[in-house]
Amino acid sequence: MSFLSNIFARRQQSSSVAKDRLQILLAHERGAGEAGESDLIRQLHKEIMEVIARHVAVDQDKVQIKVDRGSGCSMLEIDVEVPQQLSGKRVS
Amino acid sequence: MAKVLVVTSGKGGVGKTTSTAALGAALAQSGQNVVVVDFDVGLRNLDLVMGAERRVVFDLINVVQGDARLSQALIRDKRCETLSILPASQTRDKDALTSEGVARVMDELREKFDWVICDSPAGIERGAQLAMYHADMAVIVTNPEVSSVRDSDRIIGLLDSKTQKAEQGEKVEKHLLLTRYDPARAARKEMLSVEDVLEILSIPLLGIVPESEDVLKSSNVGAPVTLAAPTSLPARAYFEAARRLSGEKLEVSVPVEKRGFFDWLFKRDA
């Protein structure tokens, strides 16, 4: 932004950002073969939904499963919006 | 009322995906709810240009086939919360997209968003026709060179015959977006002029996007040019195009660099 940062803190070249992004992406796509990783996530998704449904009546749309694939590890984030009445009682 | 917009061209590599991302982000920054939908099944790239490639779980085909809910496949942009992407499948083939399935997804998208922007695959075959079928409006991306103009003409013909609007006796609203325009080459008359292209295709001009390294830099870092370099010439052209799509009447200008010495000094290495 500032005058000084422009001169001294040479920003990372956009091409090296591109290379890093591609390496992460391709490592996952190649490793996954045809659809390995997505199949795993889909299976997880299904089973997690089943477990949740066994205990609370939540709308399927209120369960979000997200991934963030990194170079070292990937994050699997599960976001469940629990109905009001339950969230008070059952959090223990 | 939601608007469905297809970004199409016939010819490959003219800038459809770049334009989908840039226009989507420009419209979203004006506060409207926007989803960009990748119809390029098997060769998805919109996720990469938008920087969402690490976050794809489900895709359009999963939703079309009922394996996932729409809400589970939509990825919200991290920089602009009114912008979402619906990725294409990388591994499945395009025959997995049924017309009925696509129709159902488009109806659902219309309810959730103000703009549904469909990034068409190249060509004039089924994939391109599916992407355009539900469109109310079309952005025809054209480069100022003969084969691109010819293919745009083919696509215009399809928009007038193979879309739902056409079947109902209505018209898809068509807009020409001239991209990768090089003012220096145009001045030397080495390239078709804007007037030439407009005369041949005779559809209204939405904007002129110059050939620019800012486009490449933005895709390197995974951001639409209207988010990564909002003051750059191509971004300004896309912002104006987005305003015209929203109904504003603005004169189209030919983009030329007006750089001061200090801009030059400090922008060299970005």
Ligand SMILES: Nc1ncnc2c1ncn2[C@@H]1O[C@H](COP(=O)(O)OP(=O)(O)OP(=O)(O)O)[C@@H](O)[C@H]1O
């Ligand atoms: N205004 C521009 N200036 C410089 N490069 C550009 C510009 N617009 C697009 N490009 C580059 O042209 C190439 C093709 O662009 P893009 O992927 O958007 O085209 P496309 O029409 O979606 O291609 P396809 O038909 O393969 O889907 C990319 O490398 C992109 O960075």
Ligand SMILES: [Mg+2]
């Ligand atoms: Mg493309």
